[in-house]
Amino acid sequence: MAKNAGFGSFGHLAVRFLGALDPRGPKPEEERWAEGWLLPGEVELWARMSGPDRRHAAGVAREVAARLGPGDPPRPIMAAALLHDVGKVVSGLGTFSRVGVTLAALGLGRARLTVGSDVAPDSTGASDITGASGITGAAGSTGAAGGTGASGITGAAGSTGAAGSTGTAGSTGAAGSTGASGSTRWRRRVSDYLCHDRLGADLLEAAGSHADTVAWAGEHHLPTQSWSLDRRFADALKAADGD
Numbered sequence: 001m002a003k004n005a006g007f008g009s010f011g012h013l014a015v016r017f018l019g020a021l022d023p024r025g026p027k028p029e030e031e032r033w034a035e036g037w038l039l040p041g042e043v044e045l046w047a048r049m050s051g052p053d054r055r056h057a058a059g060v061a062r063e064v065a066a067r068l069g070p071g072d073p074p075r076p077i078m079a080a081a082l083l084h085d086v087g088k089v090v091s092g093l094g095t096f097s098r099v100g101v102t103l104a105a106l107g108l109g110r111a112r113l114t115v116g117s118d119v120a121p122d123s124t125g126a127s128d129i130t131g132a133s134g135i136t137g138a139a140g141s142t143g144a145a146g147g148t149g150a151s152g153i154t155g156a157a158g159s160t161g162a163a164g165s166t167g168t169a170g171s172t173g174a175a176g177s178t179g180a181s182g183s184t185r186w187r188r189r190v191s192d193y194l195c196h197d198r199l200g201a202d203l204l205e206a207a208g209s210h211a212d213t214v215a216w217a218g219e220h221h222l223p224t225q226s227w228s229l230d231r232r233f234a235d236a237l238k239a240a241d242g243d
Contacts, residue, residue, distance in 0.1 A: 025051030041207030076210035087200025
């Protein structure tokens, strides 16, 4: 089955998309069964996941248990099956936004759409990704003012003869800043979605999860040679997820 860089097979992505169109979570008995494998802090994370994500994860966990054979599978491995995608709660993106981001990442590369923790909105609306907001804030004929609303630049724009527009330079600057902040927040959400594996591992570690549960959340999109789990468990987890 065709693969792509870091997102699993295209068949897997198609199945996840179709499944996500149904907003329902697992049936009540399936929810209880899943929660029975989780620590208290993990149950809280589980509750934050969307209905389709929980439903998919419960199916993965059932498949893992079947693949590992008779007897009770290790609890941390079952928790890994249930919570491997928990990092997606950070971005809060819905189904269609996820599809758009995934397609963009396939076309442009994940690295081009992810940002470091140093990129965040600031009071001037300036950052390495908010240049486009200069377009939003250009209503005051300030050109590439970057949405900073610098009064000196706006004053120079008096040569346009539009005294009214010059007088509203403050609001123009504010609009540019707002646009920049919105752009930055959106870029951050996109980045958080694409980094859900790392963020999920962080959430699970903070929740007191077993090291194996934490590790799989961070490694489930990595090549096999980068896995740290016992290969028997990792193979079962990967196959059950449909990647």
